[in-house]
Structures are given as C-alpha cells and as structure tokens.
Amino acid sequence: MSAATPTGRLAELGLTLPPVAAPLASxxxxxRSGQFVFTSxxxxxxxxxxxxxxxVGADVTPEDAKDLARVAALNALAAVDSVVGLDNVARIVKVVGFVSSAPGFGGQPGVVNGASELLGEVFGESGRHARSAVGVSDLPIDSPVEVELQVEVRS
Structure with a gap:
C-alpha cells in the first residue's frame, strides 16, 4: 500500500481501521447512494x-473530547471502508459532529476539529470538507461525541 493512498497514510500515522462498530439500534x-456514502x-x-x-465542559475536557472525536472519525472511516473501500474515496464532502455539552459550553468547533484534522491527515486536500459542530444535551449511551461523514466515491 502506497503512502499516497488513504490506507497508506493511515499506516504512516500508525493507525489501522477498526472493525465496523455494531449498530445500537435498527x-x-x-x-452508498450513487457516488456518495453516508455514515450513521x-x-x-x-x-x-x-x-x-x-x-464536555463538565465530565470530559475539551482536549479529551477532541481526541474522542478523532476516534469516532476513525470508526466512521471503517464504516465507509466496509461499503466502498477507503482508497475509493474521492473526497470528504461533509462532517457533522455532535458534542454532548455541559450548560454554557461553547467549544464544539474545537472538539470536532479532532475529526476534521484526522481527515486532513488521511486525505490531504481531498479531506477538506463542509462541517457542522452541534452542541446537544445528550448522546446515545452517554457518549461525549458522535461523528458522521458524507463522502464522494470515485466509481
């Protein structure tokens, strides 16, 4: 695998794709829909x-949450890989990051940077994307963060 591929760049970063996380519900x-893959x-x-x-902002520091967003993004890449193969991704189109936020916490963009920065490291210029960073009161199983991706595929 070449370092010029997303899989190669992951290896250079010392990362491997985990098994796809089992869904928590139905x-x-x-x-995949046409030229796009949407992750849960x-x-x-x-x-x-x-x-x-x-x-985040009470039980989890913003810095720790940023690291958690990176892990969630890696899990999202595993989901993409399971459908089309990571090296078939033409570009990351959009990232949506949800941050379970303590009252008054407004640092959601910095937390979701953990996901965005990983995607930039793996995909280079093709990893630059549109994004939403949303503060929410609760997430499934009391997770501090949740990340979803929309990607365009080559074929």
Whole structure:
C-alpha cells in the first residue's frame, strides 16, 4: 500500500481501521447512494467499548473530547471502508459532529476539529470538507461525541 493512498497514510500515522462498530439500534453503519456514502453517527468506541462518558465542559475536557472525536472519525472511516473501500474515496464532502455539552459550553468547533484534522491527515486536500459542530444535551449511551461523514466515491 502506497503512502499516497488513504490506507497508506493511515499506516504512516500508525493507525489501522477498526472493525465496523455494531449498530445500537435498527440501522446500518453506512449506505452508498450513487457516488456518495453516508455514515450513521459513530461513537468513540474501541473494541466495542465507549472510551468515555459524560458531558464536555463538565465530565470530559475539551482536549479529551477532541481526541474522542478523532476516534469516532476513525470508526466512521471503517464504516465507509466496509461499503466502498477507503482508497475509493474521492473526497470528504461533509462532517457533522455532535458534542454532548455541559450548560454554557461553547467549544464544539474545537472538539470536532479532532475529526476534521484526522481527515486532513488521511486525505490531504481531498479531506477538506463542509462541517457542522452541534452542541446537544445528550448522546446515545452517554457518549461525549458522535461523528458522521458524507463522502464522494470515485466509481
């Protein structure tokens, strides 16, 4: 695998795609529609276990939440890979990041940067994307963050 491919860049970063996270309800991790793949929201799980729980700005620091968003984005890439293969991604189109926020916490963009920065490292210029960073009162299983992707594929 060449370092010029997303898979190669992941290897250079010392990262491997995890197994696709099992859905928590009645949905699939990712769906292809035409030239696009849409992921379901992905949580920061490793080996099926949520890394942290709680609200950002109270139970979880913004810096830790940024790291968790990176893990959630890696899980989203695994979902994309399961549908089309990561090296078939032409570009990351949009990222939506949800941050379970303590009252008064307004640093959602900095938290979701964890996902955006990973995508930039893996895809270079093709990893630049539109984005929403949304503060919410709660997320599934008390996760601090959730990330979903919309990607364009080559063929």
């Amino acid at each position: 949905y699939v991790p990712a769906v 929201g992905q949580l920061p799980t490793v080996g099926g276990e949520l890394l942290r729980t709680g609200k």
